[in-house]
Amino acid sequence: MINDTQKLKAIFSIACLFIGSLFSQTLHAQTNDWNTWLSVELTKDFGDKFKAYLSPQVRYANKDGLDEYFLEAGMEYDLFSFLEVGGNYRYLINERQTKSTEYFHRIAFDLTGKYDISRLEFALRTRYTNYDELENNEGFNDATLRYRLKSEYDIPNMKLTPSIGVELFHQLENKEINKIRYILGAAYKINKRHKVELDYLLHTYSNNDRKSHILALEYKIAF
Numbered sequence: 001m002i003n004d005t006q007k008l009k010a011i012f013s014i015a016c017l018f019i020g021s022l023f024s025q026t027l028h029a030q031t032n033d034w035n036t037w038l039s040v041e042l043t044k045d046f047g048d049k050f051k052a053y054l055s056p057q058v059r060y061a062n063k064d065g066l067d068e069y070f071l072e073a074g075m076e077y078d079l080f081s082f083l084e085v086g087g088n089y090r091y092l093i094n095e096r097q098t099k100s101t102e103y104f105h106r107i108a109f110d111l112t113g114k115y116d117i118s119r120l121e122f123a124l125r126t127r128y129t130n131y132d133e134l135e136n137n138e139g140f141n142d143a144t145l146r147y148r149l150k151s152e153y154d155i156p157n158m159k160l161t162p163s164i165g166v167e168l169f170h171q172l173e174n175k176e177i178n179k180i181r182y183i184l185g186a187a188y189k190i191n192k193r194h195k196v197e198l199d200y201l202l203h204t205y206s207n208n209d210r211k212s213h214i215l216a217l218e219y220k221i222a223f
Contacts, residue, residue: 031209034062037216044223049078068094076110086110106131119154132169132179145170150183159189163199180204185216195220 039057046052052075061067074088087109094102112125125148132144150165165183170176185199196219203212 031211033210033212035067035212035214036060036062037214039216039218041218041220042223043220051076064095066095068092074108082114084110084112084114086112104131119156121152121154123150123152124148125150132171143172145172148181152187160186161189162186176206178206180206193222195222 037057037059039055041053041055043051043053053073055072055074056070057072058069059067070090070092072088072090074086076084076086078084087107090104090106090108092104092106094104096102106129108127108129110125110127112123114124115122125146127146127148129144129146131142132146146167146169148165148167150163152161152163154161163183163185167181167183168177169179169181171178180203182202182204183199185197187195187197189195197217199214199216199218201212201214201216203214205211
């Protein structure tokens, strides 16, 4: 039987390899963009299986200032203890430096499978969206499937929950994986209803050497 100490060592080793991969990606990049995402998520549980949420977010590109902002509303439902379905709608305002501001309506549908090993949780999410960011950062693709594998570890007697993950963006029209998102972060539980989450995201693109580095800070409030 694997004890908690062995699990922590294994997680630490995986995290080190993951971080090394991120730095390797950065060193080989010809262009690095730096961005900041700030958001608040308001959630409400309706029984044990259904949850709804509302989340405003602003995104800054460090070289250009305010890049885009949106309001997102969604819901999640537990079909089984290991399977969740969900969906959301996002109204997005996309600021552009060289042309008029763009407005978008984005919809997304999720199917998420979960598996726990003691305090270690794995979640595999498949998401369909009607568009996603283009590689040149000057517009959006059409329909996209996204495949995300994320793992969280509930450290005993601590309010901090670290996480690592990776997400593939499959552009359906061109039938290719055009973007990969690497995720490294942690959530801190302030109390029963308040939580803060900080993530570092790295976007790599299949057809150019641009890399996007994102620091995402989110404050979560449960009602």
